Amino acid sequence: MKLNMRDMPVTLRSPTAQDGASLHRLIRACPPLDENSLYCNLLQCTQFAATSVVAERAGELVAAVTGHLVPGREDTLFIWQVAVHESARGQGLAHRMLKHILARPDCAAVRFVETTVTASNRASWALFEALARGLDAALERTALFEQTTHFAGEHETEILARIGPFAAPGQQLRAMPPTDQSMETTV
């Protein structure tokens, strides 16, 4: 029996420098995400590996989340980009990747998740609304970077979505299996 690609197991792990070029290609394949330089992706894969995740299926990088703890506010995980290749969408992968990062020891003190989303990105709003529901936390929206003031008219306003406060990961992520981040997780 031929195995459909969508049915193949997906492995979640922290990125390494070897993932930089694949992450760059994935972001390019996932509009409306902004493309960053490959150098920027390499920094995400190394200096921000503890708060980022990549998902592999059959040896291919099919999804990723990049994030960091906000300097001076280490109780806040900022999610920079979430990218799921078209071939892997609609299977809960984006949501699982966010929970995977939150379950890490590096995020033990995290009580808020922040990200920015444009008003037109319905899939992204649906994802973060689902995350807020799963964490049993409020989601507040405020304009952060505005189209005219900050983007010189060249980019839609980015709205800050702030989720929290939520309980310690061990408490509200009961549905997740315990995650040892030194190990890979297959979902």
Ligand SMILES: CC(C)(COP(=O)(O)OP(=O)(O)OC[C@H]1O[C@@H](n2cnc3c(N)ncnc32)[C@H](O)[C@@H]1OP(=O)(O)O)[C@@H](O)C(=O)NCCC(=O)NCCS
């Ligand atoms: C947005 C994106 C990451 C979602 O990935 P995904 O793995 O398909 O998302 P999930 O399956 O985990 O879905 C999470 C929630 O979002 C909802 N959702 C996902 N895609 C959706 C869409 N296109 N329209 C409406 N809702 C959507 C799901 O129904 C689910 O909500 P639920 O739990 O209430 O059912 C993916 O579509 C993508 O990479 N898009 C292009 C890049 C982008 O816009 N990234 C987000 C900005 S940072």
